[in-house]
Structure formats: structure tokens, C-alpha cells
Amino acid sequence: MNLNSVLVLGALISTIGILGILLRKNLVIMLMSLELIVLGGAVGLLGGARSHGALAHAVPDGALFIPFIFLIAAADACIGLTLIMTLFKTQKTLWVDEMDNS
Amino acid sequence: MSEVLFWLSSVVAVVSALGIVFSPQAAQSAFWMFAELLGISGIMAALGAYLLSLVTLLVYAGAILVLFIFVIMFMGQRLPIKQIGGLRLAGALLAAAFVVVLLLPLIFSPTHMFPSSAAGALTHTELYGSELFGRYQLLTQMGAWVLLWVGVGAFNINGRRDEI
Numbered sequence: 356m357n358l359n360s361v362l363v364l365g366a367l368i369s370t371i372g373i374l375g376i377l378l379r380k381n382l383v384i385m386l387m388s389l390e391l392i393v394l395g396g397a398v399g400l401l402g403g404a405r406s407h408g409a410l411a412h413a414v415p416d417g418a419l420f421i422p423f424i425f426l427i428a429a430a431d432a433c434i435g436l437t438l439i440m441t442l443f444k445t446q447k448t449l450w451v452d453e454m455d456n457s
Numbered sequence: 458m459s460e461v462l463f464w465l466s467s468v469v470a471v472v473s474a475l476g477i478v479f480s481p482q483a484a485q486s487a488f489w490m491f492a493e494l495l496g497i498s499g500i501m502a503a504l505g506a507y508l509l510s511l512v513t514l515l516v517y518a519g520a521i522l523v524l525f526i527f528v529i530m531f532m533g534q535r536l537p538i539k540q541i542g543g544l545r546l547a548g549a550l551l552a553a554a555f556v557v558v559l560l561l562p563l564i565f566s567p568t569h570m571f572p573s574s575a576a577g578a579l580t581h582t583e584l585y586g587s588e589l590f591g592r593y594q595l596l597t598q599m600g601a602w603v604l605l606w607v608g609v610g611a612f613n614i615n616g617r618r619d620e621i
Contacts, residue, residue, distance in 0.1 A: 356459070356460050356463045356464075356503070356504075360467075361500075361504070364467050364470070364471070364500070367471055367474075368470060368471065368474050371471070371474040371475060371477075371478055372474070372478075374478055375477065375478035378478065379478065381483055383483040383486070383525065383528065383529055383532075384477070384478070384483055384486050386525075387477055387486055387487070387490055387525065388477065388478060390490070390517075390521070391474055391477060391478075391493070394493070394497050397497075398470075398497065398500055398501075401500075401501060401504055401506055401509065402504065404506075405504045405505065405506075409505055410504060410505035410506045410581070412579075412581070412584075413584065414581070414584045414585055414588050418506055418509065419585070419588050419589070419593065421506075421509055422509075422512065422589070422600075423596065423600055425512065425513070425516050425517070426600045426603065426604065427603075428517075428521065429516065429520065429521055429604070429607075430603055430604065430607040432521045432524060432525070433524070433607050433608070433611050434607060434610060434611060434614070436524055436525070436528045437610075437611040437614045437615050438614060439528065440528060440531070440615065441614055441615055443532055449483070449532060
């Protein structure tokens, strides 16, 4: 459980998220893949914070900024899902291939 | 102990991330997302950030994931009934096991659930609070404003659907 393995794990989760955005055509799954990217970044940041010492009795800035990452993730999920619902009302589909922007 | 927890949770996180991306229906992706959040929470607990692991479960699984599932069910993409019937017993067993695991430390050592600090030193959660409302107070308040205006913006976007 050294710094390298935590960073590789975070990068792996983020890469799977990017893969989801590139491969899937469902808007909700694409938004969930976006959350995966953010979560992978948070894991990497926490690994960096852990490398400065035990987290039980100190709070480095890396661990302190993770609630703000969650805040941004919550905000983009809220706005994204609102936009998806609005798009669904006008386009009647969730698949990006079937949407037309005329 | 934390080493075992870390590797177990990282396997859970990576497998369920693949499950999110490659499951055929959005509803199945949402359930894989719950497993993913459990894995991430376990990773954070193994790294020693106990408050963050609880916040991950509370904020993500309690708020964001419920929002996702609400939207998916609203769009009418639900699991077939037959599939849900097969999963019901497994889900009940999993929930019972989860409750037992949560209750075990309460029964056996109620005072040692979380590592306490030495006398006079601040605990983990107190340190978080003192940093967030001390050095980073402006950032915390700006975050609160962002959440407030996200709510207002979502309300506005959904209200004026004719203009989009």
C-alpha cells in the first residue's frame, strides 16, 4: 500500500471512467462515468496526502480538499441530471446517437 | 489489517467500475455504482481517512446515487421483474450481513470504534472542522454558495424547457 499503488489505482479508476464516456451512448451512464473520473482523482489526492504521514492525527491539504471535490461532483450531477431530464422531455430518448439538434 | 482492506476494496472498486461502464442497462450501472462507492469508502478507510470514508457513503450513496436512480426510474428504464425476483434473496442476505458487520464493533467494544487521540490533542474530525472553518472558511462558504445556486439553476433549467 505505498504511494505508487494508490496513484495507479486512482489512475485506473479515472481511465475506466474516460473509457465509459468514449464507449457508451447512454447519457446517464456517461454522467456516471464522469463521477468515476472525479472519484479516481480523489483517491489519488488522498494517496498523496497519506504519503506525508498518518491521517489519524493530522489533516494535510490533500485530504482537506476532498470534500470540495465531492461538492463539485454533487453540483455537476445535479446540473447534469437536470439537463438530461430536460433533453429527455424534448428529444424523447437518452441515446446520444438518436438525438437531433435541429 | 488496513493492507488487506486496501487491496480488497481496490479489487471491488476496479471491478465495479468496469461493471458501471459495461453493463447494458442504466439501472444496472446505478447498482454497480453503489458497489463502487463501497469500494472507494473502503480505500479511504484503509488509508486512515475515516471521516472521508463516511462522508463518501453519506454524500454519494445517500444523495447523488439516489438522484441518479430517481432519474433512471423516472425515464422508465427499470430492471425486468424476473431479474429483480432472482436478486431479492441475495439483496436481503447482503443487507443482513452489512447490518451485522456494522453492529459488531458496537457490541464488542463500543468505546474503541474509532481511534481516539492522546489527551489534549484534537481528534481527526475536530481537526477537519478547525481547518475548514479556520484557514479555509472563505472556500467553505463559497462551496455553500455554489450548492445553493446549483439548486436555483436546476430549478430554472427545468422550468424553462421551451427555450432549450
